Amino acid sequence: MLFDTHTHLTDAAFDHDRGDVIHRALEAGVERMVAIGYDLESSLAAVALAEDCEAVYAAAGIHPCHVHEACEADFREIEILLDHPSVVGVGETGVDLYHDRSTYPLQQASFRRHLEWGRSTGLPVIVHDRDAHVEVMSLLDEFSDGETTAILHCFTGDIPMAEKAVAMGCFLGFGGIATFKNSTVHEVVSRLPDDRILVETDAPYLAPVPHRGRRNEPAFLVNTAEAVARHRAVSVEELARTTTQNAKSVFRIQ
Numbered sequence: 001m002l003f004d005t006h007t008h009l010t011d012a013a014f015d016h017d018r019g020d021v022i023h024r025a026l027e028a029g030v031e032r033m034v035a036i037g038y039d040l041e042s043s044l045a046a047v048a049l050a051e052d053c054e055a056v057y058a059a060a061g062i063h064p065c066h067v068h069e070a071c072e073a074d075f076r077e078i079e080i081l082l083d084h085p086s087v088v089g090v091g092e093t094g095v096d097l098y099h100d101r102s103t104y105p106l107q108q109a110s111f112r113r114h115l116e117w118g119r120s121t122g123l124p125v126i127v128h129d130r131d132a133h134v135e136v137m138s139l140l141d142e143f144s145d146g147e148t149t150a151i152l153h154c155f156t157g158d159i160p161m162a163e164k165a166v167a168m169g170c171f172l173g174f175g176g177i178a179t180f181k182n183s184t185v186h187e188v189v190s191r192l193p194d195d196r197i198l199v200e201t202d203a204p205y206l207a208p209v210p211h212r213g214r215r216n217e218p219a220f221l222v223n224t225a226e227a228v229a230r231h232r233a234v235s236v237e238e239l240a241r242t243t244t245q246n247a248k249s250v251f252r253i254q
């Protein structure tokens with residue numbers, strides 16, 4: 001059994017076949033998925049989907065690339081949503097300096113707010129980091145009090161950053177990039193402690209080899225799990241067991 005810890009199942013890319021996509025995931029052994037919100041609307045949709053489908057959980061938050069479109073009322077509604085029983089994570093949040101550097105002050109304020117929610121609810125904070133390793137680590141450092149847990153999703157940092165994140169109690173998520181040839185994440189994947197590693201698709205983005213360039217979906221997590229298992233020199237079964245256990249523990253799922 002595999003656990004897709006980061007998927008955007010409510011994305012419009014799945015509007016015409018969402019049920020089939022979830023069915024294919026279950027057939028492939030991807031038995032649990034967290035549908036991640038990136039604004040109020042997608043967070044509400046993620047919760048609705050989780051209420052409908054036993055295999056799906058939700059995370060609610062405002063993505064750094066959407067903070068400039070969110071108003072104060074959206075933030076307040078997200079905060080209320082975090083109490084919903086289907087919500088297992090806060091996010092996604094974080095910093096993206098690749099798409100728009102001008103919104104960094106807004107992104108920073110929003111990230112802090114999500115981290116505060118993580119601390120007050122006990123839910124893990126799901127962190128997006130694009131071209132922002134230094135900024136993300138410095139904000140996480142402000143909250144490295146043992147009461148806030150973060151998941152660095154689609155981790156692309158180097159070994160020293162991974163070691164620092166592990167020391168801070170973070171979990172690291174790996175997706176399609178782990179299947180790419182010559183990826184710098186291979187070494188991080190091979191050296192990460194067993195109890196910190198998660199797998200994810202980030203569907204509909206970043207499809208793993210051999211689906212690269214196409215729409216990604218949770219069923220393709222199998223390809224990522226195979227690559228990650230190979231880099232760690234363990235069987236896929238063992239990798240599945242370890243990462244599913246970690247996902248259940250970080251999302252506090254029985």
Ligand SMILES: [Zn+2]
Pocket residue numbers: 006008036092202
């Ligand atoms: Zn995402």
